[in-house]
Amino acid sequence: MSFLQIVEGPLFYIAAAIFLIGAIWRVIGIIKIGHKRDLAPPKGSGKVGFVAGNLRHFLPRKIFAKRTWVHIIAGYSFHFGLFALLLFAAPHIDFARDRILGFDWPALPRWGFIIAAQFAFAGLIMLWVRRFSDPVMRLISDWDDHIGSWLTFLVMLTGCLALQESHNALKAIHMLFVDVWLIYFPFSRLMHAGTFFLSRGYTGATYGRKGMTL
């Protein structure tokens, strides 16, 4: 078996299994900790608040955004770029069709891919440089933050370096980083992608019960 076959074959399936099981385990683990029943008579609906909280926190507030706009732009640029790459890059769609799902969907054209990648890179780089150039960020950041950013960066970078699609070695390196990333994910803060809805939602639910404006 060639190196490429390993990283996109058995190693990939193992990594994907760890990713899925770990991530689900962790989300369920949090939910299972549970709450005490709230005895205070509610003024509004907790369920509505859960959803509202999730939606509201997508939108920055003007009074804070005036100071933090660089961060907001970087964050959105990175995440949108990343999702576009992850879901609509032609090789990803092919991979998903051939190895996992059996069906496909329209892919980004090449120029769309490049632009999405540029947004993702610009955003991620800005987010990361902010991490070491701001006293607040220096104080609160730990290894996990840096490893998460770097792993994601390397996955994206190796993917883009393989864009010519003429060398199996480059593809294999990309897949290797993908596998490492998948294994790292459930144990790390990258998990925020799977837990953010809970934290926004729980706060939203509390607010909802109190009849608070968001």
Add this chain to the structure above:
Amino acid sequence: MMLHRLIAAIFFIALMLVSVTTINAQSVRPPGNAVNQSTDEQIGTSNTLGPDSQSKYWHDLRQGKSGLSTTGRSGGLLIQAQGEQWRLIRKNYIIKYSGWVLAAVLVILVLFFLIRGKIRLKGGRSGQTISRFSLPHRTAHWFMASIFIMLGLSGLILLLGRTALAPLIGKNVYSIFASAAMQGHNLFGPLFIVALVWMYYLFVPGNFFKMVDLKWILKGGGLIGGHASAGHYNFGEKVWFWAVAIVGLLISITGIILEFPWLSANLQLLQISTIVHAIGAVGLIAFALGHIYIGTIGMEGALDSMTTGDVDVNWAKEHHDLWYEEVTGEKSATHDQGETGHAQVYSQDKITGV
């Protein structure tokens, strides 16, 4: 102030666009790869290149498929004589000397470090700080730095790789490096322009030359002993700023021409562009090595401004005394020996407007 910067930034972008478009105005053609191809017999899987993947070209070529070897504009031309000159310039001058230039700069830096050592703060650290760069300034700087490093590395692989790397790692492995470097270089290139404009806009105020700069030069920048007064930026920093701005602009323009070659039918333009692009880039990289040196191991207290945004009061007084005075309204110790600042040093608003 605001207006002036805005105008400067717009001017800068306009210049870039104008130069690219006028160069190419007469030669807007359909993209070179917009060739009539029979799409029905596609080979291989689809990919990010669409049906026009380069590997597919090669595949088709090897199969002897017709209609592929010329792709439009330079159709009739078999040999362009200047091409040989260009090849020689590239090989005998650029590739040959750029490696030596960079090596020489490194040697000089090492020697300088061994002889002069780290430039220490005479008064030590005071523990008090004043703010120097706002977070957007720092972010823009590091954004530029990251992009620059990636472009520099991939660019050097492309420029020098065949001469310096290939003999070491073998042609096959080098071809992988080259492919990766090319894709990376093309991907990050446009981001360099974004970084350049952003950085220019934020850093241009305070970077215009003034009389103090002349005095600073005469005193050798204080590097050789003695004190050279400076405002927010000293002469050396100003030169670095304008080198980045102007050479960066040149690299950007030539880079666009090279990344989108179908914009122009003029082969000579492409040849000149590669030469300007390479010389400019090597020059900037050489300068950057010096910049990185002085910002890290070369000078005590310098890195703080880009990691925390604040610098030690003593650092400000020793290296940017005029700026210190302007910001705090207080005489710096270099003029008034003895006294260290106990005064109000948190005049943030004044400084972050830089």
Add this chain to the structure above:
Amino acid sequence: MSAVAQKAVSKFLEFIDADIAAYAESCVHCGECAEACHFYLATKDPKYTPTYKLFPLVKAYKRHKAPLSGLKKMLGLVPAEVTEDELREWEPLVYDACTMCGRCTLVCPMGIDIAGTIRKMREGFVAAGIVPEGLSVAAANAERTGSPMGVTLKALSAQIVRQEKETGIKIEIDKKGADYMAILSSMEIMGYPEIIGAYAKLFKQAGVSWTISSEAFEATNVGVQIGDGKMAKMLVQRIVDAAEKLKVKHVISPECGHAYGALRWAGPNMVGKEFSFKVVHIIELLDQLRREGRIPAGEKDGRRMTLHDPCQLIRRGGLLQEPRTLLDDSCSDFIEMEGAGIANLCCGGGGGVSANERARELQMAAFAQKLKQINDLGDIDAVVVPCANCRTVFEDGLDEFEVDLEVVGLGELVAETLASK
């Protein structure tokens, strides 16, 4: 782990429910929250970053309670045990540098409720006996008299008699079967007793039957502020008992932010049963009476006024519109500060911070932010502050910075601008 640290950690773990677990899991260390916290804004000291204040709790969670922590522990990937030194280092962050105002939650992309988590975290500090001096005194007072300032029934009675004289209205104490039972904060009783007269006047006009209990008249809940669950419960229980004894239908929470949250939202959970009465906030009640036409507005106050939004009432209490409608009726020249409403700045003294002598300098630095926000409005004659605690913080701060600005309570203002019968 030392016994002291052990106590704190077990309390942390006990209080970590799914909410707090989700917060600890989701914080991406993005640092946005610093931009919302008045303590960070005032000092630019990174240690006042809200999420940083939670670090010991998060550490304990990641080591002992997080899903997959068992697996990670085997690989040596969990954080170290929380130490007593750490707790002592964090104690000023948890007590002096958080007013539990909830502003950071607004800016947090993950919607993390730092304020609520700090409240739970303080339970751990109390259990370990690591609490600031000033607050222990307040707690001892409350233990003894039920009131953090040690206000006794005698003091209250004296104030009531004075207010009866002033208004000419009889105020009945311990009236069985009244519809409403009012409780007051110590600050009001000692500093702003006019509010008692204002209640008398307003309720007389509206025809509301009300009373004050001689057994439970104190609204401030030091237990909640300091994080002492047992005491918090005892103080709530006292109010519940009195209300049940007098068979009232409603308890009126006064113009005091934390007291409202403590009784209205946390109260039933502390005593472990639903109340037999409803808790209403005085502003809610006045708004309702106004809408029912029972306290029609008269001539407006012409002074140029602005409104401070007490965090626990507005941001965390949901009473956003009510004070504004009341003010529009009472005041002809009312303007809002920048960021008014739920994103308004905290006065800097809530959550027990103003009772904590050690925190004074920090509190004043935070108040300076508030002051700047008001000064930015230009000429202002008075600021309406519907919370007795915020009000003392304002008066103290204005004094400190030698600013001439009048501070008024909302209840009094409504009473003063009532249409005369």
